Amino acid sequence: MIETIVFDVGETITRDDRYWASWADWLNVPRHTLSALVGAVVAQGLDNAEALRLARPGIDVAAEYRAREAAGVGEHLDESDLYDDVRPALHALRERGVRVIVAGNQTPRAGELLRALELPADLVVTSGEWSVAKPEPEFFRRVLEVAQAAPQATVYVGDHPANDVFPARLAGLRTAHVRRGPWGHLWADDPDVVAAADWRVDSLTQLVDLVRA
Structure with a gap:
């Protein structure tokens, strides 16, 4: 589960x-x-x-x-930077009782900007705030701490094989590779990615069906 x-x-x-x-x-x-x-x-x-x-x-x-x-032209994030499926998917997952966390390789400033968007998530945190970045094993140990679930009950979702899929799997988590962005598209059908990912999705809303199943 x-x-x-x-x-x-x-x-x-x-x-x-x-x-x-x-x-x-x-x-x-x-x-x-x-x-x-x-x-x-x-x-x-x-x-x-x-x-x-x-x-x-x-x-x-x-x-x-x-x-x-x-110079006042640094990091910026607003609603237009989110993929269209983000809010519907995260909201639907939480409605089904799933704990939703956002944790990636970003700066502390990005963490502030993401939290200001008030995403339907239980926690938003960045590598800059943790002082450890993917693909370091310590990052995924921190992920498991905040997940409050066993590794086999936790899914890490990302587009980058070397930063997301492979190290998350090594840490014992289940993995979902999303086909978006240059990394997601380039390695979507790579045999190593296919073997390492528990699921491969084109939209985050597909994860809702995954949980339902």
């Missing part, structure tokens, strides 16, 4: 469009250029921050992040 479902953030519940567009504008490169670079590093299995380093060699990403915040 599934008692808790934990959701990744980027390209699982939120779109990354605004994130990358704002970086492109800050670095003064065409948005299409940075988008293409993101696709290139994704295909190589690299951290997506490598796209920023390709756009501006030698960039100190952390320093630029602070500069953007100081």
Whole structure:
């Protein structure tokens, strides 16, 4: 029986469009250029921050992040950044008695912004707030602590095989791979992902049927 479902953030519940567009504008490169670079590093299995380093060699990403915040053009999230199925799916899951958690690799500021959206979730937390990020095993130990359920009664939902599906499975959780965003689409039919994921979904609303079953 599934008692808790934990959701990744980027390209699982939120779109990354605004994130990358704002970086492109800050670095003064065409948005299409940075988008293409993101696709290139994704295909190589690299951290997506490598796209920023390709756009501006030698960039100190952390320093630029602070500069953007100081300039008033830092992180921003609002209702338009959510995928359309997020609120209906999370609401329906909670109605069925499932504990809903949002926990992904994001900054403390992103955690504040997500909580301000008042999602139908029992807990919203980020790696920056925990001071440990995926795919580290400690991140998933923290997930299990807040899940308040056994690993086999907990599902981790995400788009990224290396950050979500594989480490969550190693931690003993059940896993759902969502086909959205560049990572979700690129590796949707990869044999290793197919073998590691308990479920593969195209929409978060499919998880409601999963719980019902």
